Amino acid sequence: MADTKQTIRDFLAQFFGDHQLADDEDIFATGFVNSLFVMQLVLFVENEFSMTIADEDLEMANFRTVSAIEALVARKHTTVVS
Amino acid sequence: MALRVQLTDQQSAAREEYEAFAREHVAPKAGAWDRDEELPEDFFTTIGAAGYLGAAVPATYGGGSLDAICFGLLNEEIGRACSSVRSLLTVHGMASRAVARWGSAAQREHWLPRLATGAAIGAFALTEPGAGSDVKGLATEARRTADGFVLDGAKRWITFGRRADVYLLFARLDGRETAFLVERTSPGLQVTPVPGILGTRASMLAELELRACQVPAEALLGRPGFGLSAVAADALELGRYSVAWGCVGLSQACLDSSLDYAGEREQFGVPLRDHQLVQRMLADMATGTSAARLLCQQAGWLRDAADPQAVHATWLAKYYSSTTAFRSATDAVQVHGAHGCGAEYPVQRYLRDAKVMEIIEGSTELQQTTIAHTAYHSRRAAAFRPAADRRATGPAERTMTV
Missing domain, CATH: 2.40.110.10 (Butyryl-CoA Dehydrogenase, subunit A, domain 2)
Structure with missing residues (x-):
């Protein structure tokens, strides 16, 4: 899953400039993102990992950190396979 | 005929259909609807029967499931005829999009077939x-x-x-x-x-x-x-995209009317079109409209690719299209002179409509501050190449819905 995390970090880097975002750091508490960010993040996850973010996935806990997004991607991929 | 690039045969055919509908059912009545301050009930039936109210509804629920470019072209052609009808496509599309995107199975089953036909207006x-x-x-x-x-x-x-x-x-x-x-x-x-x-x-x-x-x-x-950050933000993106394309149509209408008038009206012994200061206004309308159309198409291609850059591209498109439409409309009134201020020509309606475009779905000032802020992101994003860039698909091959 290292690649997934790196892909997520690469995407997020555009919003954080020189700030080094830790994998467990609260993205929304950093003050770097604006009101359009959630939508861009949802689009990114759907597009990059070929999945659909459904209503039931829309929990802040699923998007708050790099690790949480990675876990969401893994869980959804597992769900699709099973 | 406006300059157009990169449309598929299917998109070109769809645009011609939208233009024919607008020419027959919308443009001749737009002035009266403006004066009456309402659309008549039979028009909701007419546009519903044409299937255009289902533009943002998936085909599985009876909608048109239009790709982003066709959705844009529909908004352009309707917006060229009447910005109020284009506003109907905008808000109805936003409600439809939200139900399709975030609704439960029961909500989708209940609302989408009704929204698709216009049996329910959103x-x-x-x-x-x-x-x-x-x-x-x-x-x-x-x-x-x-x-x-x-x-x-x-x-x-x-x-x-x-x-x-x-x-x-x-x-x-x-x-x-x-x-x-x-x-x-x-x-x-x-x-x-x-x-x-x-x-x-x-x-x-x-x-x-x-x-x-x-x-x-x-x-x-x-x-x-998630009401604002997901549901409203996503719906407003579609709204912004719809308004941007509508402004392309509005600006085109300003150009069309001005070309007609400047070709017929004579002052100082020659048609207005031969006066260089009038030519400057016509040239700015033609160039601005074409540039706005290209920005809208860029946003559309990115939307079809579900590319996160679509968000920024849509803001660029809405900002440029709305300010262009207002500039075109004020120049169109100027070209028409006193006639432009009267009820006989549609350009005074275009000017009033264009002012609204600079306020709705994000005011010009919000567009400016957001675009400036996001421009910094975009520079940093150059290091990250999204999936859409890595795929070797051209705009004509993308078929996802709005």
Whole structure:
């Protein structure tokens, strides 16, 4: 899953400039993102990992950190396979 | 015939169909609708029968499931004829999109077939007396009851609020921003027409008063807390995209009317078209319209690719198209002289409509600050190449829906 995390970090880097975002750091508490960010993040996850973010996935806990997004991607991929 | 690039045969054919519909059913009546400040009921039937109200509804629910470019072309051609009808496509599309994107299976089954045909008209109810550009000022409150919710608050400037059957309405539930589908017949909902608006006068604006307004549990759309950041933001993106394309049509209409008039009207012994200062205005209209169209197509291709850059591209498109439409409209009135101020020519309507375009779906000032802020992101994003860039697909091959 290292690649997934790196892909997520690469995407997020555009919003954080020189700030080094830790994998467990609260993205929304950093003050770097604006009101359009959630939508861009949802689009990114759907597009990059070929999945659909459904209503039931829309929990802040699923998007708050790099690790949480990675876990969401893994869980959804597992769900699709099973 | 406007300059066009990169449309597929299917998209070109669709555009011709939209243009023919607008020429027959919209343009000849747009002036009267503007004066009457409403669209007649039979027009809702006509546009519903044409299938255009289902543009943002998936085909599985009876909709048109248009790709982003076709959706844009529809908005351009309708916007070229009447910005009020284009506003209907915008807000109805926003409500449809929200149900399709975030609705439960039961909500989709119930609403989408109705929205697809126009059996139900949707509207977007976010703005409040104290919450315009600053949507975080949302003050409408929702409380849970034994079998649903009770809403208290007020909504202002709701496009097609007079006519809508269902409102995509935003309120705070336990302090969290939350979306609801509120039926017009809900007990405690009062709808009051707002007459005398400057532009898009036939867009049937209304105020909504919610006094202990009762809605069932199934009115909740999406998760509490995501009403603004996901549901409204996503719907507003479609709205912005729709308005941007509508402004391309509006600017084109200004050019069309000005070319006709400047070709016929003679002053100082020659047609206006031979006066160089008039040519400057015609040249700016033609160039601005073409540039706006390209920015809209860029946004459309990115939307079809579900590329996160579509968000920024749509802001660029809306900002440029709306300011271009206003500039084109003021020049069009100038070209027409006194006739441009009268009721005989449509350009005074275009000017009033164009002013509204600089305010709705994000004011020009919000566009400017957001675009400047995001430009820094874009520079850093150059290091990250999204999936869409890595795929070897051209715009013509993308078929996802709006």
